[in-house]
Amino acid sequence: GVFYERYHSLEDIYYWINKTKQDHSDMVKVILIGSSSEKRPLYVLKLSGRRDEVKRAMWIDCGIHAREWIAPAFCMWFVNYDRMWRKNRSTNKDSVCTGADLNRNFDANWCTKGASDNPCDATYCGEYPESEPETQAVARFLRSHKDTVKLYLTIHSYSQMLLFPYSCSYDEIPNHNELLELVKEASAKIRRYYRNNYKYGPGAKTIYLAPGGSDDWAYKLGIKYSFTFELQDRGRYGFLLPPSFIPQACNEALLASKIIALHVIRKL
Ligand code: 0X9
Numbered sequence: 001g002v003f004y005e006r007y008h009s010l011e012d013i014y015y016w017i018n019k020t021k022q023d024h025s026d027m028v029k030v031i032l033i034g035s036s037s038e039k040r041p042l043y044v045l046k047l048s049g050r051r052d053e054v055k056r057a058m059w060i061d062c063g064i065h066a067r068e069w070i071a072p073a074f075c076m077w078f079v080n081y082d083r084m085w086r087k088n089r090s091t092n093k094d095s096v097c098t099g100a101d102l103n104r105n106f107d108a109n110w111c112t113k114g115a116s117d118n119p120c121d122a123t124y125c126g127e128y129p130e131s132e133p134e135t136q137a138v139a140r141f142l143r144s145h146k147d148t149v150k151l152y153l154t155i156h157s158y159s160q161m162l163l164f165p166y167s168c169s170y171d172e173i174p175n176h177n178e179l180l181e182l183v184k185e186a187s188a189k190i191r192r193y194y195r196n197n198y199k200y201g202p203g204a205k206t207i208y209l210a211p212g213g214s215d216d217w218a219y220k221l222g223i224k225y226s227f228t229f230e231l232q233d234r235g236r237y238g239f240l241l242p243p244s245f246i247p248q249a250c251n252e253a254l255l256a257s258k259i260i261a262l263h264v265i266r267k268l
């Protein structure tokens, strides 16, 4: 955002430190380490993985020399550069925060409970349904092919779950039992073949209420077989799944895809 392309007053920087801590309380800690000759607080911003492992650390200070303004600008830039990004990269008007959650931007009970209307939040729903170019592109394509697309799969990670609509409400879909049986069978096969557990069920009940998702939107569009797969793992590595896990994670998803696709073909 444009905020990081400017120099800021000390007062602004204090505000920014506090805001960063609040918005990323799982990764950012603020430590008071002393005060300046003019008695202003000196803070350390401690960044860590979500599990807050204290094994190896790196120190950066910026602005030991007061006139070197680019130095503190770099420290802020560095902190803002977060590789565990979730959202897209759109700029939000009236906010310094970037991005909307594309899986909250579809037109399915858009921006109700389970999504946020605050551009700084990870589940920001966007300005209006399909406000984001990525959402729009997918939605347009599927709308224009809705009679041919019989099965919709969307792949996420992590938590090992096979989900179907709805996530945008607790309502049961008309073919609830059929889809439940399907994901149950898929989960059982994964357990048998790969000795790995996948939870399954409708999104809202199985994981959480989350409106504006692509699976619910696709279902409402008329695609009666619509699923979200949450792949490996269950939290040990989380989003940072080591490459050596790729083959099994993909084979598990492949097995589930096959079972579901075969069922859909039989039903055509
Ligand atoms: O919250 C999400 O968008 C998905 N979980 S994730 O951890 N990959 O972010 C779950 C999506 C379930 N389906 C819908 N919310 N429609």
Ligand code: ZN
Binding pocket: 103, 156, 157
């Ligand atoms: Zn996801």
